[in-house]
Amino acid sequence: TGPALFPAARGLSTRASQVLSSLGINHAEPVPGVYDGQWRGSGEHLVSVCPATGEELARVVSASPEELHTTLDKAREAYKSFRLVPAPRRGEVLRQIREAIAAKKADLGALVSLEMGKIRSEGAGEVQEIVDILDYGVGLSRMMNGRVVASERPGHSILEIPNPLGVVAVLSAFNFPVAVYGWNLALSFAAGNATIWKPSQTTPLCSIALTKIISEVLERNELPGVLAALVTGAKDVGSAIVESEYVDMVSFTGSEAVGRQVAKTVQSRFGKVLLELGGNNASIIMPDADLSLAVPAVFFGAVGTAGQRCTSTRRLYLHRTIAPEVLSRLETLYASVPPKMGDPLLENTLLGPLHNENAVQIYERALETHKAQHAEILTSSGRYTQLAEGNFVLPVIAVPKHADPGLAGSMWSTETFAPILSVAVFDELEQAIEWNNAVPQGLSSSLWTRDVRHIGQWLGPAGSDTGIVNVNVGTSGAEIGAAFGGNKSTGWGRESGGDAWKQYVRWSAATINFSDAAPLAQGVSFAP
Ligand code: NAD
Numbered sequence: 001t002g003p004a005l006f007p008a009a010r011g012l013s014t015r016a017s018q019v020l021s022s023l024g025i026n027h028a029e030p031v032p033g034v035y036d037g038q039w040r041g042s043g044e045h046l047v048s049v050c051p052a053t054g055e056e057l058a059r060v061v062s063a064s065p066e067e068l069h070t071t072l073d074k075a076r077e078a079y080k081s082f083r084l085v086p087a088p089r090r091g092e093v094l095r096q097i098r099e100a101i102a103a104k105k106a107d108l109g110a111l112v113s114l115e116m117g118k119i120r121s122e123g124a125g126e127v128q129e130i131v132d133i134l135d136y137g138v139g140l141s142r143m144m145n146g147r148v149v150a151s152e153r154p155g156h157s158i159l160e161i162p163n164p165l166g167v168v169a170v171l172s173a174f175n176f177p178v179a180v181y182g183w184n185l186a187l188s189f190a191a192g193n194a195t196i197w198k199p200s201q202t203t204p205l206c207s208i209a210l211t212k213i214i215s216e217v218l219e220r221n222e223l224p225g226v227l228a229a230l231v232t233g234a235k236d237v238g239s240a241i242v243e244s245e246y247v248d249m250v251s252f253t254g255s256e257a258v259g260r261q262v263a264k265t266v267q268s269r270f271g272k273v274l275l276e277l278g279g280n281n282a283s284i285i286m287p288d289a290d291l292s293l294a295v296p297a298v299f300f301g302a303v304g305t306a307g308q309r310c311t312s313t314r315r316l317y318l319h320r321t322i323a324p325e326v327l328s329r330l331e332t333l334y335a336s337v338p339p340k341m342g343d344p345l346l347e348n349t350l351l352g353p354l355h356n357e358n359a360v361q362i363y364e365r366a367l368e369t370h371k372a373q374h375a376e377i378l379t380s381s382g383r384y385t386q387l388a389e390g391n392f393v394l395p396v397i398a399v400p401k402h403a404d405p406g407l408a409g410s411m412w413s414t415e416t417f418a419p420i421l422s423v424a425v426f427d428e429l430e431q432a433i434e435w436n437n438a439v440p441q442g443l444s445s446s447l448w449t450r451d452v453r454h455i456g457q458w459l460g461p462a463g464s465d466t467g468i469v470n471v472n473v474g475t476s477g478a479e480i481g482a483a484f485g486g487n488k489s490t491g492w493g494r495e496s497g498g499d500a501w502k503q504y505v506r507w508s509a510a511t512i513n514f515s516d517a518a519p520l521a522q523g524v525s526f527a528p
Contacts, residue, residue: 091141155515275491
């Protein structure tokens with residue numbers, strides 16, 4: 001049997017109660033879910049539920065249409081003054097936000113576990129990620145450089161100038177209730193924008209706790225709180241933001257289905273949109289791979305976070321020669337999981353719950369389809385009834401009958417947001433790369449080999465088509481330093497590091513004439 005869960009509450013369990021009150025959230029009453037410089041909320045109530053126990057953590061009062069409108073209005077006004085604040089000064093405020101969040105790392109991490117369901121070390125890791133990206137934002141605030149371009153005209157210079165963009169809306173998913181906002185806020189704030197956050201309706205408490213910390217820093221610095229505004233709500237709040245002409249860029253993280261609508265709406269009003277959508281990520285293991293590295297990485301990628309990362313490993317392609325060995329090692333690891341399922345906050349828990357009942361049903365439907373299509377199921381499967389109170393499911397390895405993701409109705413081509421790993425066997429690397437690329441999504445992929453020729457093939461023009469292309473590193477997770485994002489139906493644009501900041505500014509090309517003549521470009525003459 002697994003570790004004992006904390007008692008499901010009629011009242012709230014002591015631990016949850018402590019975490020919430022240490023983050024300034026009074027769960028005894030409906031919690032205001034809108035921040036525009038003041039805390040308010042008069043829209044519908046959102047219920048935050050702990051996925052491990054089913055206990056109600058709190059009720060949050062979301063944004064009414066009027067509150068959303070007012071917040072957007074105020075954000076636009078605040079941007080007009082904030083854009084004049086020098087970028088290094090904005091960076092200094094980010095540094096203070098970083099310090100304030102780091103000081104609350106343990107409680108914020110615990111709240112991520114309580115509300116989203118990920119295990120303690122991953123909850124803490126998510127808070128570390130926002131701390132890291134805020135560090136990055138501090139440095140960035142002194143490095144958002146434009147360029148001087150050589151002009152073909154004598155006495156002329158061309159400057160490429162980045163200026164603040166306006167209002168950036170961040171619409172985020174349930175599975176990273178802290179870090180994804182951080183990726184956006186750090187860049188958007190450093191760039192001089194007002195940022196408005198619409199978190200997932202099932203993780204409102206994480207967003208409220210974070211916004212409370214950030215707003216105190218803004219107040220201390222006499223900056224308008226609405227520069228880091230919060231509007232909790234369901235899809236109607238999300239779609240109203242997406243439609244608003246007041247929003248210059250929508251940074252959307254979520255499912256492909258919703259992302260498709262968001263992209264169309266924002267483009268129809270010529271707004272900017274950044275899309276971080278579903279992943280369907282493959283690992284390929286070659287005969288020369290170090291299996292002592294590859295197998296645990298696949299195990300973490302497929303089972304970790306209960307398969308609820310956009311970068312989770314969902315497909316595994318094994319070279320025929322090592323397939324039996326890899327599968328036997330994976331089966332042993334999978335068999336060791338059930339005793340380590342349970343309370344995400346306990347130190348030795350490996351596998352927490354799925355986020356909600358809907359996710360369990362998606363997992364069950366995917367299993368049924370696998371079985372109907374005659375896949376071989378190598379592990380125990382189904383709901384983990386020993387932990388009846390939460391949304392616990394057993395991690396599964398499935399070997400579908402057909403390996404080609406391009407076949408109609410294939411289970412290979414959709415993202416199932418649950419711990420189900422599909423496996424196929426290949427003989428040539430070209431075949432595995434073709435399968436890797438044959439799905440609609442293009443987020444993360446990984447090749448396990450020691451052969452530089454294979455690495456060259458994998459990283460080159462005929463290699464993996466995903467945004468994250470790893471070698472001897474699993475698909476799941478990423479550091480903040482590189483630009484993060486995907487291709488194809490995973491969307492477009494990049495977040496976090498690299499050149500991602502360039503999307504959060506308005507670029508101008510400015511040609512300046514320092515001379516006494518006014519020649520036209522390309523030698524054009526237009527003399528009267
Ligand atoms: P979701 O699409 O259901 O919701 C995402 C956000 O969109 C939520 O805030 C939701 O309230 C809002 N929303 C819903 N309908 C809307 C509408 N019509 N208009 C505007 N906003 C709307 O996604 P989810 O279930 O919360 O998250 C899981 C998905 O997110 C997975 O597909 C996962 O791969 C993806 N994801 C991608 C990345 C990435 O970086 N590529 C990162 C994390 C999660």
